[in-house]
Amino acid sequence: MIRPALALLAAVLALAPPAARAQFPNDTVRIGVLTDMSGPFADATGPGSALAARMAAEDFAPESNGLKVEILVGDHLNKPDVGVAIARAWVDQEGVAAIADLPNSGVALAVANVMKEKNRVALASSSATSDLTGKACAPTTVQWETDTWAQGNSIARAMLSARLDSWYFITVDYALGHTLVRDATAPLLAGGGTVLGEVSIPLGTTDFSAPLLQAQASGAKVIMLANTGADAVNAVKQAAEFGVGRSGAQIGALFMKIPDIHALGLQAAQGLLLTTAFYWDLNDDTRAWSRRFAARFNGRMPTEDQASVYAAALHYLRSVRDNRTLDGVRAVEAMKRTKLQDRLFASTEIRADGRVLHPMFLFRVKAPSESTSPYDAYQLVQTIPADQAFRPLAEGGCPLVK
Structure with a gap:
């Protein structure tokens, strides 16, 4: 009786979606920072955005409840087709659950569509097109910082x-x-x-x-x-x-x-x-975080794009930790429900359209x-x-x- 039952359970698990079988493979969450490393947006995003994501992972570690975080970095070269190719490879081959940064609105719109298709999360933290919370909004997209x-x-x-x-x-x-x-x-x-x-x-x-x-x-x-x-x-x-x-x-x-x-x-x-939406010298919180950032970035103060990568990644990590899911729709729903603890932007909420509200x-x-x-x-x-x-x-x- 036990062996047939085990065989049936194995068959059911084999048919289940991968996310249902293992929400956190190896207790790890992978976030991709898809950015411009050498083009016209590199100073505002690029290596600084990668550092901001790593700082979010480091600050999350003491409260992670055992979850590990890996940060991947890719250069989309300001070409939507390159961004789409990297996004697909990251999700399909590397198990990336969320992609952040996304400077260049054309790239952002294309990658957000891929993440919707894959049911993973687009953290459009450096994307300015207001279409991301307008006609192109998706249940798997959150837009931080500013927009057009x-x-x-x-x-x-x-x-x-x-x-x-x-x-x-x-x-x-x-x-x-x-x-x-x-x-x-x-x-x-x-x-x-x-x-x-x-x-x-x-x-x-x-x-x-x-x-x-x-x-x-x-x-x-x-x-x-x-x-x-x-x-x-x-x-x-x-x-x-x-x-x-x-x-x-x-x-x-x-x-x-x-x-x-x-x-x-x-x-x-x-x-x-x-x-x-952000200036390093605005208040005590922005100054303290910015000086930490600058100490690791050749004295350069962060941009609003880089600060928003940090804020978006940290809020995402806290939400998936508390709700135990990498499912894109469910993760974004959790982000919208979860009270924001954002000292850099004084964010108040995430609206139904995915727009993060802040001054x-x-x-x-x-x-x-x-x-x-x-x-x-x-x-x-x-x-x-x-x-x-x-x-x-x-x-x-x-x-x-x-």
Whole structure:
């Protein structure tokens, strides 16, 4: 009687999904950091994002209840097909349960779709497209930090209040740039502003002379850069060289990071208004964590992308520990139910569409005379509460929202 029963049990287990047979193979959770290691987003993400994920694993260890964490790192080369190939190999061959970081919105959208198909989790901690919590939302995706709606809404309101109401966009020609323009244009037009033109530039462009002069000739009050990373740095540097923005048009930036400002220098960047979800010198918690990070990263302070990799990975690990599951849908449901313990972003909740809610901050870049250290770059202008910072839940078009 015992042998037939054991044989039947073995047959049932053989037919069960792998996740049902062993939720935590070897008591290990594997997280992949899929990032840009050498391209235009490498300074904001890249090796720093890998370090942030490892710091999350280290901080989780004392409370892990025996779970081990392994961090894998891959370079998607800013190509969606490369990102998809790595994601599939990680899940199918390496047992990766979640993929974090995902700079480059085109890569993020493609990889999030793979993770939905595989029922594993996409922690879109450095992906700015608001489509991830809109029409492309998924029950296996969580989006930390900022998005294009939050960036555009915040900066448009600030510009309009200063009567800077006619804009010309210089746009990086991929998903991030186009969604930045879309999500900044809506509040600009709603507030009575106008768009006088737009030029799209390939990712990795180094010569911005023609588009800058074209934008200046339009007569727009604001030349708005809808790009980031090295592209944004080159554009601001060349604007200063050509005198664009020194008289007449104001240079604006929809998506600049602290390494961009550091690379530019305060002399070129002073006076820029920008919005961000995290700044290393914001409060005691951000300073303490950032100094730990900088001590292991050649003195470089973390970006909001790198901080969000840490926050997302730590919250994910706590949720799968408490709910004993690597199933993507169930893990994200647990993340939405679990009270956030996030000191870096003061996060309040994860909405039904996967959007993490937290305050956003409007900063002005300091003049050289105002700064006391290399990364002392921002002066806080305004705190935007979480319920005002992000697109209303009902307006995103997410099919998960009832």
